Amino acid sequence: MYDVIVVGARCAGSPVGMLLARQGHRVLVVDRSSFPSDAVSTHYIHQAGLLKLREWGLLDEIVAAKTPELKKMHYSYRGIHLNGFAAPVDGLDAVYAPRRRVLDEILVNAARRAGAEVLESFTVTDVVAVEGQVVGIRGREGDGPEREFRATVVVGADGFHSTVAKKVGAELYNVRPAAGFIYYSYYSGLDWGLHHKAGLNEQWFGTWPTNDDLSMLAVICSRAQLKEFRQDVENRFHAVFDDVDPDMGAQLRATNPAACSPTSRPASSTRA
Numbered sequence: 001m002y003d004v005i006v007v008g009a010r011c012a013g014s015p016v017g018m019l020l021a022r023q024g025h026r027v028l029v030v031d032r033s034s035f036p037s038d039a040v041s042t043h044y045i046h047q048a049g050l051l052k053l054r055e056w057g058l059l060d061e062i063v064a065a066k067t068p069e070l071k072k073m074h075y076s077y078r079g080i081h082l083n084g085f086a087a088p089v090d091g092l093d094a095v096y097a098p099r100r101r102v103l104d105e106i107l108v109n110a111a112r113r114a115g116a117e118v119l120e121s122f123t124v125t126d127v128v129a130v131e132g133q134v135v136g137i138r139g140r141e142g143d144g145p146e147r148e149f150r151a152t153v154v155v156g157a158d159g160f161h162s163t164v165a166k167k168v169g170a171e172l173y174n175v176r177p178a179a180g181f182i183y184y185s186y187y188s189g190l191d192w193g194l195h196h197k198a199g200l201n202e203q204w205f206g207t208w209p210t211n212d213d214l215s216m217l218a219v220i221c222s223r224a225q226l227k228e229f230r231q232d233v234e235n236r237f238h239a240v241f242d243d244v245d246p247d248m249g250a251q252l253r254a255t256n257p258a259a260c261s262p263t264s265r266p267a268s269s270t271r272a
């Protein structure tokens with residue numbers, strides 16, 4: 001019997017587990033993934049998030065993982081250019097964009113160090129309820145036998161398409177259809193720094209230096225462009241850079257993507 005079971009062990013779940021365990025609660029965190037592993041997400045951590053990592057004693061681990069320190073940003077919106085950096089917050093004068101396999105592993109390890117039990121590769125299939133009250137979870141590791149764990153509180157931190165939210169019939173609010181889509185990939189050999197650039201044709205790109213001397217490059221386009229984009233992903237990806245910043249587009253064509261596949265998903269759906 002646990003005080004708290006947390007389903008999902010990434011940005012939301014592991015810190016919840018860590019903070020509760022640090023307060024002396026008996027905590028189980030489960031995730032169907034194993035760590036380290038990537039998640040579908042770009043990597044920019046806003047200053048408020050970095051302040052939390054620092055407060056928890058984890059920012060040094062992000063830095064120690066050779067995550068590039070970013071102190072300059074290049075924004076442009078339809079020909080208006082802004083180059084500089086946000087004012088430091090509480091002495092924090094840089095931002096970071098760690099790969100999720102780096103960030104999430106640091107968070108999972110911190111939860112473990114705090115005393116939480118973390119069960120990886122465990123898929124929750126249902127909540128256990130008694131008289132309408134959730135008292136635990138049910139699930140299995142891989143093809144293993146079904147197991148059940150009980151707790152006073154069950155936290156659903158299982159992200160998009162949350163099983164916990166579905167099983168308890170959580171209310172959906174502020175739901176909007178996706179307005180656009182995103183593709184991203186990793187490139188070596190680019191020394192661009194951090195860019196957010198929007199063009200005139202409902203196209204946008206971003207670049208973030210990340211771990212392993214790679215840059216993450218992402219493009220976002222309006223949903224109406226998805227069908228055409230899918231027919232020739234690599235060329236359409238490059239075409240967004242050509243359209244928004246022709247010089248960067250030319251540089252990109254001379255660069256090889258690192259050995260990672262592009263990823264796509266709707267960019268602006270909101271679910272809570």
Ligand SMILES: Cc1cc2nc3c(=O)[nH]c(=O)nc-3n(C[C@H](O)[C@H](O)[C@H](O)COP(=O)(O)OP(=O)(O)OC[C@H]3O[C@@H](n4cnc5c(N)ncnc54)[C@H](O)[C@@H]3O)c2cc1C
Nearest residue numbers: 008010011012031032033041042043044123124158159163
């Ligand atoms: C394309 C894209 C780009 C983004 N870019 C940024 C960005 O640059 N900066 C930023 O701050 N945010 C960004 N976000 C948002 C960010 O990714 C999410 O806010 C964040 O991942 C949410 O964390 P989470 O822990 O709630 O969920 P997730 O990261 O989705 O983690 C949920 C975990 O739950 C586990 N899980 C799910 N179902 C089960 C189950 N049934 N049983 C057991 N485990 C389960 C999954 O394996 C997963 O590990 C982006 C999102 C997207 C989609």
